[in-house]
Amino acid sequence: MSENIANMIPRLSHNLHKGQMGRIAIVGGSKESVHACIVDR
Known part of the structure; x- marks a missing residue:
């Protein structure tokens, strides 16, 4: 999958x-944490 994204x-x-x-x-x-990626602006 990472190759497709690249x-x-x-x-x-x-x-x-x-x-x-x-x-x-x-x-x-x-899979364990749906909100693992959080962006603060």
Whole structure:
């Protein structure tokens, strides 16, 4: 499954800063804890 996800992620150019892409994806969690991945803004 991780290979399928890796194929969906676009490659970054070496000329770009991490803030120039304008997107973020967070993949996390576990079977034991549904809320294992929490984002605080």
